[in-house]
Amino acid sequence: MTGIDYETIRRLPKVLLHDHLDGGVRPDTLVELAAESDYDGLPATDPDRLRDWFAAGTRSQEDLLARFEPVVDLLQDAPALTRVAAECVRDLAADGVVYAEVKVAPELHTRGGLRREQVVDAVLEGVRVGMARSRVFGRTIDVRLLLTAMRQAADSLEVADLAVRFRNEGVVGFDIAGPEAGYPPTRHISACEYVKRENFNLTLHAGEGFGLSSIWEAIQWCGADRLGQGVRTIDDIAVADDGSAKLGQLAAYIRDKRIPLEMCPTSSVRTGAVRELAQHPVDVLRRLRFRVTVNTDCRLFADTSMSREFALLATEFGYDLDTLSWFTVNAMKSAFAGHDERLALINGTIKPGYAAERHTNASAAFFRQEDGW
Numbered sequence: 001m002t003g004i005d006y007e008t009i010r011r012l013p014k015v016l017l018h019d020h021l022d023g024g025v026r027p028d029t030l031v032e033l034a035a036e037s038d039y040d041g042l043p044a045t046d047p048d049r050l051r052d053w054f055a056a057g058t059r060s061q062e063d064l065l066a067r068f069e070p071v072v073d074l075l076q077d078a079p080a081l082t083r084v085a086a087e088c089v090r091d092l093a094a095d096g097v098v099y100a101e102v103k104v105a106p107e108l109h110t111r112g113g114l115r116r117e118q119v120v121d122a123v124l125e126g127v128r129v130g131m132a133r134s135r136v137f138g139r140t141i142d143v144r145l146l147l148t149a150m151r152q153a154a155d156s157l158e159v160a161d162l163a164v165r166f167r168n169e170g171v172v173g174f175d176i177a178g179p180e181a182g183y184p185p186t187r188h189i190s191a192c193e194y195v196k197r198e199n200f201n202l203t204l205h206a207g208e209g210f211g212l213s214s215i216w217e218a219i220q221w222c223g224a225d226r227l228g229q230g231v232r233t234i235d236d237i238a239v240a241d242d243g244s245a246k247l248g249q250l251a252a253y254i255r256d257k258r259i260p261l262e263m264c265p266t267s268s269v270r271t272g273a274v275r276e277l278a279q280h281p282v283d284v285l286r287r288l289r290f291r292v293t294v295n296t297d298c299r300l301f302a303d304t305s306m307s308r309e310f311a312l313l314a315t316e317f318g319y320d321l322d323t324l325s326w327f328t329v330n331a332m333k334s335a336f337a338g339h340d341e342r343l344a345l346i347n348g349t350i351k352p353g354y355a356a357e358r359h360t361n362a363s364a365a366f367f368r369q370e371d372g373w
C-alpha cells in the first residue's frame with residue numbers, strides 16, 4: 001500500500017497529455033444541455049445515474065467509442081462547446097493539473113451547422129474563460145488543444161491544416177483517434193506528412209485497440225512524436241521471471257528515441273486492452289526507463305482523474321513521491337509547449353511542488369514518530 005494520502009496527491013502539480021474534451025463532460029452539464037434542447041437520447045436524466053452509466057464497464061475500444069454518441073449529440077453549438085471547455089479547465093485545475101493538452105475532434109461537432117473553424121474558436125474561448133477563473137493551490141493552469149481527426153473519416157488533411165492555422169491561438173498539435181482495427185494510421189499519411197512539413201507536432205493513438213503494427217506505422221510511416229496509449233509496446237518485450245527483459249527492435253527504438261507513451265491505465269482496463277490494473281505494462285515500462293506518462297483519456301467514461309490515476313498506481317505498485325514526480329517531469333518534457341515554457345514549469349512549479357510535499361510528509365512522519373516515543 002502507498003503511504004501517500006489522496007489529498008497530498010491532489011495537491012501535487014500534475015501534467016496531462018491525453019484527455020478528450022467530449023470524454024470528460026460533467027454529467028449534470030449533460031442533463032442541463034439535454035433539457036435546454038429537448039434532447040431525449042440520454043440513458044438517464046439523473047446526474048448520478050448518468051455517471052454510473054458512462055462509467056459502466058466496457059470491454060472493447062469500439063464499445064467505449066459508441067458511448068460517446070449522446071455526448072456528441074449535445075455538443076453541436078458554440079455555447080455548449082464553450083461551456084464544457086471552461087468546465088474542463090476548472091475541473092483539471094481543481095485536481096492539481098498545471099499543464100494539459102486536451103483533444104478535440106472538430107468534425108464531430110459540425111452536425112448542427114458549425115464549421116470546423118467555429119468549433120475550434122468556441123472551444124478556445126472556453127479554455128480562455130476557464131484559465132482566467134482557475135487558481136487552485138496557489139497555482140494557475142495552462143491548457144492547450146490537440147485537434148483530432150477520426151480514423152474512419154476522410155478529412156484528416158483538412159483537420160491537420162486547421163491545427164496548423166490555429167497554432168498561434170492555443171492549438172499545439174495534431175492527433176488521430178478512433179477505432180484502430182481496420183483503420184491503420186497510414187490511411188492518413190498525407191495529413192501526417194503535412195504536419196511534419198509545417199514543423200508542427202504529431203501524436204497518434206496507436207497500440208491500444210490493435211497491436212505492434214499500428215505502433216510501427218504510427219512511428220515509422222507517419223512520424224509520430226508521441227504515442228497515444230502505446231500499451232501494446234509490451235508485446236515486443238520478453239520479460240523473464242527474474243525481472244530481466246529483452247527488447248525487440250521496435251521497443252528498443254521507442255526507448256532509445258525517447259518517444260513518449262501517453263498511457264491511460266484505467267481506460268485501458270475499461271476497454272479490455274489489459275485485464276486488470278496489476279497487469280498494465282506501465283510499471284514494467286517505467287522500470288525499463290521508457291518515456292512513460294500517465295493520463296486520464298476520458299474522465300467521465302473511466303470515472304477517473306489525474307489524482308485517481310496516481311493514487312491507483314501508487315497503491316498497486318507502491319509508488320512514492322519520487323516516482324510520481326518522475327512521471328510528471330516525463331510528461332512536461334514531452335509536452336508540445338515550447339522548450340522555455342516546459343523548462344519554466346519543471347523548475348518553477350513541478351519540482352518545487354513535489355519538494356514541498358516531501359518536506360511536509362517528512363515533517364509529519366517525524367512528529368508521528370515523536371508521538372510514539
